Structures are given as structure tokens and as C-alpha cells.
Amino acid sequence: MSTALLLVLLAIGLPWLGALIVWWTGDQRPRLQHTIAVAFSAAAGVAAVFLLTQTSPDVVGYKELPIWGRAFGHITFVADGLGVFLAVIATVIGSLAVIFSIDYMKGEHQLGRYYAFVLFFIGAMVGLVLTNNILMMFFFWEITALCSYALISFHNDDPKAVAGGIKALIITQVGGVGLLVGALVSANVFGTFEISEFLANASMEVNPVPLTWMAFGCLAAAAAKSAQFPFQTWLPDAMEAPTPISALIHAATMVNAGVYLLARFYPAFEEVPYWTTAVVAVGAITALMAAVMALVANDLKRVLAYSTVSQLGYMVYAIGAGGVLASQFHLFSHSVFKALLFLGAGAVIHAAGTRDMRQMGGISKQMPLTRNVFIIGALALAGIPVLNGFWSKELVLETGLAHGPIWAYVIMLIGAGLTALYTFRCVTMVFFGEAHSEHHLHEAGPAMKTALIPLALGSLVTWLAFGPFSEMMKNTLPFHEIETEGTLEFVTKIVTDPYTMLTLFVVTLGLAAWCFRSKLGGLASALKFLGDAAQASFGFEWINRGIVSITQWCGETLRGTQTGLLNWNTAYIVGALVIVLAILLMGA
Amino acid sequence: MQNWLWMIGLPIVAAPIIYVVGRTFRPGDGTKAGINPAMWVALLSLLATGFFTYQAWTAYIADATLETSIGMVALRADGISFLMATAILVLGSMATLYSGPYLAADEGQEKFYALLTAMIGMMIGLSCARDLFNLWIWFEGMAIASFPLVAFYRRNPAGLEAGIKYLVQSAAGSILVLVAIALVYSETGSLAYDGIVAASGRSLPMLAAGALFIVGFGVKVAMVPLHTWLPDAHSQAPSPISAMLSGVVIEAGLIALIRSLGVLQSVSNNWGVILLGFGALNMLVGNLLALRQTQVKRLLAFSSLAHIGYILLGIGVAASSYYFDDLNTGFFAGSGSFFHILTHALMKGLAFLAAGCLLYSLYISRGSHEPLTKNDLAGAARRYPLEAFGLSVAVLALGGLPPLAGFMSKWQIFVGSFMSGNPWIIGLVIFAAFNSVLSLGYYAPLVNLMYRHEPGEVVLAGKPTPWLMILPVCLLALAVVVLGFWPSLVQPLTDVAGFSLLQLFGFVR
């Protein structure tokens, strides 16, 4: 067994083993459960970090082991840059979320179920990004959906949590059908379950129709998983989950799986007609729409959720414009600063006991550390230099300008301004202004701090890793065309680019709009219709509800056919006989 | 008598012995109604049957032909027989073990175990039958054994109503089958499969016979719209019987159906197409009907309709192999269907047994025959962790979520069917996938309810579940998880079954 394979198996297996152990430990020993969860997630993190030294485009795994067999492909992995870096994010941020949970989930019931699913999720996420078998990818994909559902509705007594969980499950599963189609096409048309073989063989000249189906199927799957247009509605409702879960699953890792999927298959799909345009459009529409919704939301976690949707839109847009590296670099930055924001928000919510930003305010003195790290995250989100979000967003926009359509670039630029606007609005409402609650708020606990500080540092410095990051991607992704640059060159390029100034100007505009909001009253009332539409999620909730009620109505109406009368039941038999006979006679 | 015949004969021979043992048993002091020893005899006979089945299997894969005629009765074991025997015996022994405590307080247990064992023997016999009339006898024997089992609670009006509906519809179906057999016999002068295949051609009576077979056996398979008995019978029968009915009996009906259609292979090329049509109907109607159910066992019964739909999809594709370039399509789809028959037996068995645990603890042990409703499940995981876990695993597996067995078997059906390259079938695969998503709309809320923190009043008033009932639940849950991670564990079985299916329809010799 090669070192790479061993580390892959450890990074998947350790959390899963931990999940079993923490489940068997039983809820009578919460301290032990906390310890086990931290130990196993940290161990997986160590394994994943070591994997960074083993990146290569080689396929490792068990081609001979008859566990999966013919109809399922083989158990294979590929520890290339794309996968390993996501595995590191999943395990490291996973460990931090688990550490954060020690304080956040203190005294909660059924910790075993909580930690078991968190650890199960971490392992599955690592598997999803490292496997080279498309069915295994689908397998892990669905496990992450299962864990996400189970954790969103962790508080099963709360009907909103249950509804949010089921909604997330169903919507991602509807999109998952797209990935299913992709896997079926790969297995049947291209005759392989191995993603690397597929990427080597796929071409528009040989199998144009199946490849088109697969490309758009994967786009649907990615959009559902990454909460992109038109599937974006599940993510805000998923905020009923405990906050560490929102940070881990719904900001830093699982929602990135869609972007990862697009990035992984980009070389095969880029030639499919209209595919890149569709990807750009999905990304741009989502980025703008979600930014507007973030502007009018009052629930702190929902604001962050909309901003996640919006930032994921940037990544999708980057892929559509051919910038796989840019999208992954932004993904990297976003995972760090958004996990930080969510965990910071978690600390605030834990202390304030509410998620409504209108009830907060004036707590900056009582929670100085939380405030400071939250502001670091917010500045990164807004794209203020020199935080990591600035560099990656610039890279995305620059790639988009160079290779993507200009209309999309304009949309993304407006989006950047809106991002700054809603970020400052959020920070002001939460930390500054007048205090709304009388009682004294306590600062985050030690475990929470342990999780927040590394993420805050990360938001400050991860952009320095651009050089090695691009180098790793270039060296280990044989099917992707990636231009590598040293960090210094990269920085010089961004700083000297005139369009950077344009972006910064737009961001400043957003900031200014918030500062002088009282003077812009006329504009605000002119745009009120937009705000109302955004409050109503631009009609998507209405469509969702419509589909659900139509299905329910069909079910209820159909129940009328179950008359319970024996005469009718025999009539069905006679009727079926007549119909089958008629069909057979016509067919013959 | 040849050795392999014991896998059919033993349960049938054991049935009267079980009855006598159960009849002579007198519970000691009357205060503590224990488990009837008939259960242990039944279990023992099933395990012994399993041993003979295993021996026959080793002979079979060593290329032995297992074929015997006793007078008019021609029997031959093929891949399908072994797959069915495995599913039947595994689920049958679990259900028997489970029935011990479940029925401990009821009268008529000796009849229960005897009939259950006899029904198991009949089903294994059915899967080995080699001529049509013989097939009908096993089929009717299975049905006769199951009628009293469904109406086991003979003082419970709902159980009786379900039983009589089941009986009348089932009997009507079996008469249609008889008429079909008469038609085939008058046309070909033969009842043996091979003789009919050799002598039959396209003619109106043979087509009519095909339609009669489809509808006649279809009643037992619960193909929509012949399904109306199923939700009643499956929800009112004692839970171990619900598990058997849903897990293997309707599938045995399906085996009878494909055997009879295989015999008519030269009459029409479109049997598969008709099965596909019923498959689509079953998935949609089953899922939609289950969506708004409030009783747990009735919901599970409707979900069986949907699962029959998935199974019909694979079988229909295999039976349509005339239209495809190579036989791999049919082979993969067919063996996928058999894999799903196996996993469905485990999943649905688990679901009914786990739901039965809760039903027993919350109602039956308190002398009530109220149905278990969804709302009763609220907070069940707090007091009944293993039972709730088992039911959760079962419904999530039925909904096709990995890493559970249902995902893998559905995938194999899909991959095989997709291989056909036929746009209609590919459309059907996608339709089936969306149906699978739809089914989560009623499975997932069950799980959420059970894991509520605050137990409902019904749960608080419940009694503990006997460990002998929890044991089968745990074993089945383990099997469902293991097959999810290791799908090729049963591949030898499903492969030969898929091959036998192609043989049956004459695509391979």
C-alpha cells in the first residue's frame, strides 16, 4: 500500500471510526464524547495535511479487490491537488468546528447523534473529493446530503428545523439525479467508472449527445449542492442547524462540492456547446440575486447564508469563465473566512440568545475578541485588501474579464459592491449602535476561541500560499490547463492591474452607500420593490411551495381510488385485464 | 428422493410436526405466557432447510443439474430459485424468531408457525416449478397458507376485513391463471415449460393467456391497479407476516409471473414492455399514495408498490432484450432486479419488524389492536433506541440513500437499464430516480419524528420490547449496512439469477 493510499484511507476511515465510537459511547458521558470527536477529527486533519506532501495525479486503490464489482467499478482514489486541498479544508475546518462545538453544544442532549453525523460527514467529504470512481463520488455525495439533512434537523422538536432538513435533502437529491445521469453516462457510454479515464477519453467528436447530457446533469447537481440558481432556496432554511454545522457543512465544505464537481469535470465539459455560458449565467444570476437578498435579511445566519450563496456564485462564474484555479483559490479563501464568520456569529448567537440582528447591537464592548475576528472575516468577505478575500475575488474578476462575457463581469462587479454594502450593514447592526438587550453578554468560551483564532489568522495570511497552491494544482492535474505563478508575481499582477482599482472603487461605493444611507433615502424608496421581491426570495419559495402542494394534492386525490370496496377492487382486476388484452392485441 | 429436494420438502414436512408440537404445549401456570416451542421447531426446520439449500447451491455452481420429476410434478432449481430461497429463508427465519415474543400472548400459535413454515416451503417450491400447472399449485398453496396468517387476529374486525379482501382478490386472480393455463394447454398440448416453448406460436389464445397470466399473477404482485388488497393486508397482518408478505410473497408472485411469461416467449416480444409500463405506474402511484398516509404500516405497504415498480423496471428491460444489441443490458438489469428483490426483502423486512417492535411495545403488549400512526413515533428513539434506529435505517435504505443497501441495488437496476441506450428506457430510469427522491418526502419525516427529543404520551406509556424481537431487527439492519458498503457480497447469487432470467426468456441456452 502506498503512503498516499494509506493517508487517504486514514482521512476517510478515522472520522468514520470515530463516528461509530462516539455513537457507542452513549450520551451519559458527554465529556468523553467531546474528547473522542475532537481526537478523531484532528487525527483526520493530520492525515489530510500529510497528504499534501503526497499529491500526485496517480490513481491509487484496489483494482483487484472484489468488494464493489463489475456494476459498481473499483475502489480507487486520486490524491491530486484539487482533491487534497479540499480534503484539508474539510478535515481542518471540521476539527475546528468540532472544537467549537465543545462550548456551543455543551449541555445539549443526544450529543452522540450530533458528533456521529459530524464525523461521518467529514469522512464522506474527504471521500467525495479524493475518489476517482464516479459512482463512489455519487455515493459520498449522497452521504454528505444525508448528514446535512440529519444535522439541519438535529433539533427534531422544532418544526422549522425538520422542514429545513427535509427541504435540503429533497432539493439536493433532485439535483443529485443529474449526477446520477452523469455517472450512468460515464459508466455506460464511456465504459468506465474511473474519472481520470473518463477525462482522458471524453470528447465532443465521438459522443456529443451523451456528453451534453452529462455536462448539464452535472451542472444541475452542482447547482443543487452549491445552492445556485434555481435551487438556492434550501441553504437559507438550512440555517436552522446548530451553528458549527452551518459553518462546516453549509459554508466551508459541502456546498463547495458542487464547485468541485464542475472544476473536476471542466476539461471534459468545456467544449460542450453553451455549457460554459450556462455556468457563467448560473453563477452571475445567483451572485447578484443572493447579494440583494442578503441586503434585506434580518436574521444574522440568513445574511451569512445568502452571502455564501452569492460567493459560491462567484466560484461558479469563475469556472464558467475557464478559471478553475481562480475558483478554487476563492473557494479556499471563502472557506476560511466564512467558517470564521459563522463561528463568530455562533458565539454571538450563543451569547445573545437570538438570531435577529435587530435585537442585537452594541455588544462590541462585551465581546471584544468575537468582534475583532468577526470584523476580520467581514473585511475579507467584502474584499478589502490585504485579506485573503480581496486577492481571490480579484483573481476571479480578472479571469472573468479576460475570458468571460462582459455582461457577466458587470454583474459580478455590482455584486462586489453589494457584498461590501451588506457586510457593513451586518457588522454595524450586530456589534455597534445602541444596545437592545439589558443583560450582560459573556465572551466566547475557551473552546470557541480556540476555533476562532486560527481561522482569523488564516483569513489574514492564506493568500500568501498562492504560489505553492497554483504549483500543486498545475503539477497534479494532467487534464486541466493551469497557469502557475509565484505569490510575488501574483501580487504584483493584481496590484498593477487597473481593473483592481475599478473593483476597489465599487467596493468603496458600497461602503459609502452604507455610511451615507440616511442621505440616500430617495434611492432606497425607489428600490423598495426590489427589496420586497428579495424578501419574498424572488418568488422561488412560492414555486417550491407550489410544487409541494401539487404533489401533496395528487397524493391525496389518488387516495380516493383506494375505495376499500371489494366490488370496486374486483372491477379494477377486470378493467386491467381488458386493458392489457387490448394493448397486447394492438401490439401484436 | 434426491437430496436437493429437501430444500422444498423439509418445511412442508415440518409443518404438521410443528403444529403437533405447538398443540401439545401447555404453558405452565398460565400467568406467564411463554414462547411456544413450536417457534423453535419452526426455526430449526428453516435453518436445516438453509443447510440443504446451501448444499444444493454448492452442487449447482459445480455444474450439477438439479432436476427431478415426481410423477407429474417437474422441479428444477436454477439461479432464480436459489436467490428466492435465500431471501425467503433469511427473512423467514428472522420473522419466525421475531414471532416468538410478538405472539406469545395470542392463541393459535401452533397454526401460525405451521402455516408460516408451510408457506415458506411453498414459495421455495414455486421458484423451482418447471411446469405451469405445478407452478399454479405452489402458488395456490402459498396463497392458502397466507390467508389465515393475514387474518390471524381473528377477533379484530380490521384484520378480518383485510383477510377476506385479500382472499377474494387473490382467488379471482388465481382463477384467471387457471384459465390461462387451460388456454395454453389447449393450444400446445403441453404443460412443461420446454414443451410449451417448443410448441407455441403467435396466436390469439396464447396472447389472451399472456394477458391472463399478467393480470392473474399481477394481483399477487400488486401491480397497479391490481394492488388494492395490499395496503389492507400488509397493514393488518401481524408484523412478522407483513414483513414476509412485503419482503418475499409478492416477489414470489413476480417470479411466477416471469416464469409464465418466459414460457410464452415466442408469442410476443412485448412482455417486457408491458412489465415496464406497470413498473412506471407502480412507482408513481405507490409513492403518491404513500405520501399522505398517517399509519406507519400502511405507509410501508404503499412503498412496497413503488419498490415492485423498481424491480419491474429491471426485469422488464431484461425481458425486452430482443430490442438491444447485446445481452449485457438484460443481464445487468435483470441481476440488478434480483439484487433489489434481495435487498428489498431485507429492508422491508427490517422496516416492518422494527415498526412491529414499536407497535408491540406501544399497543399490542397493552392488549390493544390500534394501528401505529406516524404521530405515535414522536420521540420513540429516546425509549426505543435500537428499534428507532432499525426503522430509520430501513426507511432511509428504502429511499435509496447510501451507504445502505437500497442505493446499491437501485443503482444496479439503473446502470443495467441505462445500458440499453433506448431513450424511453433512459427516460424511465430518470423517472425512477425522481420517484426515489419523492419517496424521501414520506420516509424522512418518519426519521425526524422518531428522533424528537420529547417523547409523546404513547411512547411514555409503552412497555419494553423483548430482546428476541430486537435481535432480528439488529441483524437485518447490519445486513442492510453491510450490503451498502459491500454490494458484490451477493453477486454470485444475483449473477446466476440474472443469467437464469435470460435463459427463461430464451436469450441464452
Next chain:
Amino acid sequence: MTLELWNVGLVTILVLLGVGFYGLLISRNLIKMVVALQILAKGAILAMVLAAKLQGWTVIGQSMALTVIVADTIVAVIAMAMAVQIRRHCGTLDVQSLSNLRR
């Protein structure tokens, strides 16, 4: 001769099946439904005998008919036993009122 037997037999079978299904479809009394099932069964048995006769294997036809009669009688007995229990515990034999299990 054969032609006549074929016609007469066929008509009888169709009449029996028709009457049987008609009974199943319209009768409200459970006992009558069981009777209708029996009529159906007689039609099927006649069909078997006729088929065997047409093929010149009368003995096989007879043995099949006997088997069907036995199986069918068991079904009828169970059905009547259930009907008795239903009368006792539900207080009715009207299938219209035996429709508590529905939807």
C-alpha cells in the same frame, strides 16, 4: 363431434366466468361473493377439462380438475370461516360496510 363439444364447452365456460365476475362485481353479500368465486372456479375447471379433452389427454385433465377442486374447496372453507368470524365480530356480511380500510 369435436367441433360441437368445443363450442358448447366454450360457451359454458364463458357463461360461468361471466356469471362469476358479474357476481363479484355487483353482489354486496360476502357469502354471495364466495359463491361467485366458486362459479368462477367451476368455469376454470371446465376449461382445464376441455383443454385436456381437445388434446386427447383426458386423464391429465381429470387429475388437474381434481387438484383444482381440492385447492378451491380449501379456499372456500377458509373464506366461509372468515365470513363466520366477520359476521360475529363486525356484525355484518355486507361488503359495503366492510370498507373501513381505505385511502
